[in-house]
Amino acid sequence: MTAQRHDRDSVTATALRLLDRVGLPDLSMRRLATELEVQPSALYWHFPSKQVLLAAVADRILASVPEPTAGADLTAVASAIRDALLAYRDGAEVVMSTYAMRLGARRAQDTLQAVLGDADPALADAVFEFVLGHSTLLQQRMHAQSVGAVADAEADPTADLDRVFHAGIRAFAAVSADRPPA
Amino acid sequence: MTAQRHDRDSVTATALRLLDRVGLPDLSMRRLATELEVQPSALYWHFPSKQVLLAAVADRILASVPEPTAGADLTAVASAIRDALLAYRDGAEVVMSTYAMRLGARRAQDTLQAVLGDADPALADAVFEFVLGHSTLLQQRMHAQSVGAVADAEADPTADLDRVFHAGIRAFAAVSADRPPA
DNA sequence: ACCTGAACACCGTTCAAGT
DNA sequence: ACCTGAACACCGTTCAAGT
Numbered sequence: 138m139t140a141q142r143h144d145r146d147s148v149t150a151t152a153l154r155l156l157d158r159v160g161l162p163d164l165s166m167r168r169l170a171t172e173l174e175v176q177p178s179a180l181y182w183h184f185p186s187k188q189v190l191l192a193a194v195a196d197r198i199l200a201s202v203p204e205p206t207a208g209a210d211l212t213a214v215a216s217a218i219r220d221a222l223l224a225y226r227d228g229a230e231v232v233m234s235t236y237a238m239r240l241g242a243r244r245a246q247d248t249l250q251a252v253l254g255d256a257d258p259a260l261a262d263a264v265f266e267f268v269l270g271h272s273t274l275l276q277q278r279m280h281a282q283s284v285g286a287v288a289d290a291e292a293d294p295t296a297d298l299d300r301v302f303h304a305g306i307r308a309f310a311a312v313s314a315d316r317p318p319a
Numbered sequence: 320m321t322a323q324r325h326d327r328d329s330v331t332a333t334a335l336r337l338l339d340r341v342g343l344p345d346l347s348m349r350r351l352a353t354e355l356e357v358q359p360s361a362l363y364w365h366f367p368s369k370q371v372l373l374a375a376v377a378d379r380i381l382a383s384v385p386e387p388t389a390g391a392d393l394t395a396v397a398s399a400i401r402d403a404l405l406a407y408r409d410g411a412e413v414v415m416s417t418y419a420m421r422l423g424a425r426r427a428q429d430t431l432q433a434v435l436g437d438a439d440p441a442l443a444d445a446v447f448e449f450v451l452g453h454s455t456l457l458q459q460r461m462h463a464q465s466v467g468a469v470a471d472a473e474a475d476p477t478a479d480l481d482r483v484f485h486a487g488i489r490a491f492a493a494v495s496a497d498r499p500p501a
Numbered sequence: 502a503c504c505t506g507a508a509c510a511c512c513g514t515t516c517a518a519g520t
Numbered sequence: 521a522c523c524t525g526a527a528c529a530c531c532g533t534t535c536a537a538g539t
Binding site for chain 1: 530531532533534535
C-alpha cells in the first residue's frame with residue numbers, strides 16, 4: 138500500500154521524464170518527489186544534492202552517443218551528440234551545468250577524439266564545446282519563442298540554426314583533415 | 320534620509336558588481352535589493368522580471384567588445400569576446416541565459432561578421448556559439464574546482480583550456496580564409 | 502534500506518498603499 | 521517617479537524518527 142520503493146536509477150529516470158515534460162526551471166526536488174509519491178526529503182537518501190542528481194540525468198541524456206570507434210566521421214558523431222542533447226527539453230543546459238564533474242561527457246569526448254584520429258586532442262574538446270554551446274543556445278531560443286519573448290520575428294529559425302551547426306562542423310572537419318595527409 | 324533613489328542603470332550596475340562578488344546562484348532579487356538598501360518589490364518598478372534585469376546585465380558584460388570594424392582579425396575579436404565574458408564571475412552563463420532576447424550579443428556577432436568579411440554569415444554565429452560555450456564551460460569548471468567537486472585532479476587546467484580555445488579559433492580562421500582567395 | 506514529518510533559511514512576484 | 525509592507529506560492533536541504 139505505502140507506494141513502492143525507489144532506487145537511484147528509477148529516480149533518475151523519472152527526473153529525466155519530468156525534465157522533458159516541464160523543463161529545467163520547473164524541475165524541482167519537491168515536484169520530483171510529488172511525481173514519485175514521496176516526501177522531498179526521501180530524495181536525499183538517493184542523492185546528496187540536486188546537482189548530483191542532475192549529473193546523473195546528464196549521463197542518461199548522453200547515453201545514446203555511440204562508443205568510440207575509428208570508423209565514423211566527424212559530422213556523424215557531432216550530429217549524434219547534438220541529437221542526444223536535443224532529444225530532451227533543456228537537455229543541453231543540464232549537460233552543460235554538470236559538465237565540470239563530467240561522467241557521460243567524457244565518453245562523448247572520447248568518441249570525438251577517436252573520430253579525429255591523430256589530430257590535436259584540443260580540437261576534440263573544441264568541437265564538443267561548440268556543439269554544447271550551439272545546442273544550449275538553440276533550446277534557449279526555442280523556449281523564449283514559445284513564451285513569445287523574442288526580439289526578432291524570424292519565421293522559421295530552425296533552418297538557419299542548422300546552417301550554423303554545419304558551418305561549424307565543416308570548419309572543424311577541414312582542419313582535422315589537414316593533419317592525416319600531411 | 321530615506322536612502323537615495325535608483326534608476327535602471329544604477330540597478331544594473333549594482334547587479335553586475337554583486338554578480339561578480341557572489342556568483343549567479345547567489346544573485347537573487349532579494350539580495351540585490353538589500354545591496355541597494357531597498358525592498359525587493361522596488362526592483363519591479365525598474366524591471367518587469369529578473370530575466371529582463373539579467374539581460375541588461377548581459378549587455379553590460381558585452382559592452383567592452385569593440386564595434387564592427389573591417390581591420391581586425393578573427394583571433395583578436397574572438398579573444399575580446401572571451402575576455403568580456405570572463406571579466407565577471409559567471410559572465411558567460413548570464414549572457415548565455417539571456418541570449419534569446421539578444422541585445423548586446425547582436426553587436427558582438429556583428430563584429431565577428433565584419434571581421435569574417437564575405438564568408439558565410441552562419442560562420443560568424445558558429446564562432447560566437449563556440450566562444451560562448453567554451454567560456455561557460457571554463458567558468459563552470461572554475462567554480463566546481465573552488466568547491467572541490469572535480470572528478471579529475473589536473474594541476475592547472477588553464478593552459479589546456481587556452482589550447483582548446485585556440486584550436487577552435489584556428490579551425491574557424493582557416494575556413495574563413497578559404498573564401499576570399501577563391 | 503528507504504522513507505516520513507517537521508523545520509530552517511531562503512526564493513520570485515504581485516499589489517495596494519504611501520511620498 | 522520611486523518606494524514600502526504584506527502577502528502568495530514556492531524553493532533546497534537537514535535531521536531525528538519511523539518501518
